[in-house]
Amino acid sequence: MSDLEKVTACALVIGNEVLSGRTKDANLNWIANRCTEIGILLAEARVLPDVEDVIVDAINECRIKYHYVFTTGGIGPTHDDITATCVAKAFNVAIERRKEAVELLETFIKKENLNEARLKMAEVPVGAQLIYNPVSKAPGFRMQNVYVMAGVPSIMRSMFDGFAGSLMSGKKVLSQSVACYLPEGAVAKGLEEIQTRHPNVDVGSYPFMRSGKFGCTLVSRGVDGNELEQVVNEIKSMIIELGGEPIDQDLVTPEDEISPDDY
Amino acid sequence: MSDLEKVTACALVIGNEVLSGRTKDANLNWIANRCTEIGILLAEARVLPDVEDVIVDAINECRIKYHYVFTTGGIGPTHDDITATCVAKAFNVAIERRKEAVELLETFIKKENLNEARLKMAEVPVGAQLIYNPVSKAPGFRMQNVYVMAGVPSIMRSMFDGFAGSLMSGKKVLSQSVACYLPEGAVAKGLEEIQTRHPNVDVGSYPFMRSGKFGCTLVSRGVDGNELEQVVNEIKSMIIELGGEPIDQDLVTPEDEISPDDY
Numbered sequence: 001m002s003d004l005e006k007v008t009a010c011a012l013v014i015g016n017e018v019l020s021g022r023t024k025d026a027n028l029n030w031i032a033n034r035c036t037e038i039g040i041l042l043a044e045a046r047v048l049p050d051v052e053d054v055i056v057d058a059i060n061e062c063r064i065k066y067h068y069v070f071t072t073g074g075i076g077p078t079h080d081d082i083t084a085t086c087v088a089k090a091f092n093v094a095i096e097r098r099k100e101a102v103e104l105l106e107t108f109i110k111k112e113n114l115n116e117a118r119l120k121m122a123e124v125p126v127g128a129q130l131i132y133n134p135v136s137k138a139p140g141f142r143m144q145n146v147y148v149m150a151g152v153p154s155i156m157r158s159m160f161d162g163f164a165g166s167l168m169s170g171k172k173v174l175s176q177s178v179a180c181y182l183p184e185g186a187v188a189k190g191l192e193e194i195q196t197r198h199p200n201v202d203v204g205s206y207p208f209m210r211s212g213k214f215g216c217t218l219v220s221r222g223v224d225g226n227e228l229e230q231v232v233n234e235i236k237s238m239i240i241e242l243g244g245e246p247i248d249q250d251l252v253t254p255e256d257e258i259s260p261d262d263y
Numbered sequence: 264m265s266d267l268e269k270v271t272a273c274a275l276v277i278g279n280e281v282l283s284g285r286t287k288d289a290n291l292n293w294i295a296n297r298c299t300e301i302g303i304l305l306a307e308a309r310v311l312p313d314v315e316d317v318i319v320d321a322i323n324e325c326r327i328k329y330h331y332v333f334t335t336g337g338i339g340p341t342h343d344d345i346t347a348t349c350v351a352k353a354f355n356v357a358i359e360r361r362k363e364a365v366e367l368l369e370t371f372i373k374k375e376n377l378n379e380a381r382l383k384m385a386e387v388p389v390g391a392q393l394i395y396n397p398v399s400k401a402p403g404f405r406m407q408n409v410y411v412m413a414g415v416p417s418i419m420r421s422m423f424d425g426f427a428g429s430l431m432s433g434k435k436v437l438s439q440s441v442a443c444y445l446p447e448g449a450v451a452k453g454l455e456e457i458q459t460r461h462p463n464v465d466v467g468s469y470p471f472m473r474s475g476k477f478g479c480t481l482v483s484r485g486v487d488g489n490e491l492e493q494v495v496n497e498i499k500s501m502i503i504e505l506g507g508e509p510i511d512q513d514l515v516t517p518e519d520e521i522s523p524d525d526y
Contacts, residue, residue, distance in 0.1 A: 016467055019305045020438070021296030022482060022513070023469070028310070033284030042282045044317070045310040047291070050467075054307070077448045078468040079455035109448070117451030152470065175283070185340045185372070188380030192342035204279055204313075205341040206286070207415065219285060250285070 005223075007170035009035055009068035011045040012058055014083055015151060018047050018073075026153045027072045034160060039169035040068065050074065055086040063090070063146050067168065070160070073151030075140060077117040087143050088125035097123050101130055101139050108137040134158045171223035176232050177250035180239045181215040183207070190238040191218065194231060200224065201231045208251050217250050268486075270433035272298055272331040274308040275321055277346055278414060281310050281336075289416045290335045297423060302432035303331065313337065318349040326353070326409050330431065333423070336414030338403060340380040350406050351388035360386050364393055364402050371400040397421045434486035439495045440513035443502045444478040446470070453501040454481065457494060463487065464494045471514050480513050 011031050017023040028045055035042040043066055048055050055074075062069045074083030088095045101122035102114075109118055121138040124130065131140035131147065133155055140149045140159045149159045180187070184207050195203045201222035208215055220231045236246040274294050280286040291308055298305040306329055311318050318337075325332045337346030351358045364385035365377075372381055384401040387393065394403035394410065396418055403412045403422045412422045443450070447470050458466045464485035471478055483494045499509040 016465060016484075017469060017482070018291075019295055019308065020436075020484065021292055021299050021305075022438070024292045029281075029284055029287045032282055036284050042284075043312060045282065047308040049306060076468070076470065077451045079451070079458050080465075080467050113448070115448060115452065117455075118448040120451075173283075175285075185376070185378060185381040188340045188342065188383075189378065192380075195342050202279060202343075204343050205339070206280060207339065219280070221279075221283065 005170050006041050007039065007068070007168050008041045008043040008066040009070060010043060010062040010066045012055075012062065012069060012071040013045065013047045013151075014050065014055060014071055014073040015047075016050045016080070019049055027151070027156050030153070030157060031070055031072075031160070034164065036173060036175075038164060038167060039172040040167065041170065041173070050080050050082060052082060052086055052089070055083065056090045059087060059090040059146060063144065067145060069146040071146065071148050072156050075121065075138070075148060075150055077120050081120070083148055084124055084141070087128075087141075087146060087148055090146075091125055091127070091143055093126040095123050096126050098130065104130075104133075104137045104139055131159050132162045134162070173221050173223055174225055174228050175219060175221045176228055177217050177219045177248075178232060178235050178239070179208075179215060179217040179247040179249050179251040180244040181213050182239065182242055182244040183214050184216045186242055186244075187216060187218065187238065190242070191235070194234045194238065197234075198222075198227060198231050201227055203231065203235075210251055215251065219250065268433050269304050270302065270331070270431050271304045271306040271329040272333060273306060273325040273329045275318075275325065275332060275334040276308065276310045276414075277313065277318060277334055277336040278310075279313045279343070282312055290414070290419050293416065293420060294333055294335075294423065297427065299436060299438075301427060301430060302435040303430065304433065304436070313343050313345060315345060315349055315352070318346065319353045322350060322353040322409060326407065330408060332409045334409065334411050335419050338384065338401070338411060338413055340383050344383070346411055347387055347404070350391075350404075350409060350411055353409075354388055354390070354406055356389040358386050359389050361393065367393075367396075367400045367402055394422050395425045397425070436484050436486055437488055437491050438482060438484045439491055440480050440482045440511075441495060441498050441502070442471075442478060442480040442510040442512050442514040443507040444476050445502065445505055445507040446477050447479045449505055449507075450479060450481065450501065453505070454498070457497045457501065460497075461485075461490060461494050464490055466494065466498075473514055478514060482513065 018025045032042050074081045124141040125143050128141040128143045135155045149156045204219045206217045222228045239246045281288045295305050337344045387404040388406050391404040391406045396402050398418045398421050412419045467482045469480045485491045502509045
């Protein structure tokens with residue numbers, strides 16, 4: 001696939017709590033899987049602190065570098081929610097309170113409870129389009145190619161699924177996994193030769209240990225189904241030649257189950 | 264804490280498998296927590312693909328920007344393990360096969376099985392110091408302020424713990440959490456006033472929903488124990504004034520349990 005055919009994205013996970021270790025990010029893997037399903041190449045991800053300059057710089061760098069930027073976090077009512085302000089600065093526009101966003105909040109929060117803090121959730125950069133939030137109404141927004149979502153996983157997911165259908169997508173990357181109970185060091189040479197013969201397919205090797213036995217899953221990814229099939233067949237032949245048995249499955253690494261002998 | 268007193272780090276998680284969604288990263292949260300414990304501010308994290316230019320650029324940007332760079336992934340025997348090559352390019356030095364690293368591998372892998380692919384794990388940039396791997400011997404390495412570790416969590420952790428004692432550390436950031444069953448929108452105003460009075464303490468607000476009740480955990484972080492105590496007391500007073508009850512606990516957000524009323 002040439003670069004022209006690729007649609008790329010970057011995910012920006014915003015929040016001190018992820019960098020301090022308090023919160024385990026639950027959004028990145030979900031976004032990665034959805035992008036892969038859609039045919040978007042998630043080319044990079046960053047976790048950023050609640051620091052204006054850092055967020056503004058990252059948005060400006062990534063919105064030029066990639067087709068899409070997906071941000072999560074920092075759009076709530078408290079003082080540490082600064083994503084909207086940062087996006088406005090990155091695009092050099094003002095922030096405005098959007099009437100339609102206030103109306104959305106009013107469908108959900110009693111008018112007498114709609115204080116200044118909550119109304120902050122109706123403020124978006126001038127020129128932004130609201131992103132619908134079916135869970136708690138407080139909207140996200142899109143500013144050109146930058147999609148700003150909540151950090152709460154259920155809300156983030158519903159926002160993403162709401163706009164996913166409108167995203168450009170490239171050729172869908174197909175993936176096929178073959179596992180074997182041979183260590184990585186045994187398959188490495190043959191695998192590299194297969195990779196060299198098929199530069200359009202990405203071949204990755206991931207070690208695992210299961211029930212005391214060591215092996216690796218060999219994952220092939222590419223947009224051409226025929227070439228992918230060819231690569232998978234070559235991988236299977238190689239495994240058999242090396243005395244192993246190819247298994248049509250991704251034997252995922254169970255954390256901490258890996259051992260020295262793995263290599 | 265002034266910037267001069269801060270010791271900062273950046274984590275670089277290297278691997279296509281994390282960006283494609285196949286693998287859920289298990290290292291970032293662990294590194295974040297260890298940095299916080301040690302007194303190092305994890306200032307940023309990035310997930311990078313197995314693409315040489317991207318990795319080289321990120322290393323060169325981050326090793327200047329932060330005191331430490333911690334990388335995970337890409338140091339195995341297969342063709343997609345390119346981290347050592349990338350670090351060498353970033354520092355503009357050659358790669359060399361290190362005798363002591365080969366000897367380490369020999370304690371673990373039968374000599375007749377030590378093929379070229381496995382010997383690749385003994386190759387590090389010229390000038391690098393080996394990082395001990397108590398799990399599977401294949402070493403990581405340190406090049407100036409860049410620490411290169413395995414991606415397998417158990418190995419990464421044992422490598423990090425091996426060198427952690429030698430890291431500079433800043434003042435340790437203390438953290439105290441107070442939860443309450445008040446929505447974020449209710450505490451936002453008072454919380455911002457507290458934050459404004461105490462710029463040296465970072466106050467964060469994290470919404471949750473538990474057993475059908477909505478609330479938020481207010482996390483205060485700072486290096487001065489007395490000021491932290493003061494901030495926590497002010498937060499508790501505010502909660503009581505608003506009709507809530509302060510709880511000395513971090514009521515973590517259970518994924519997907521959040522609801523509209525949260526705000």
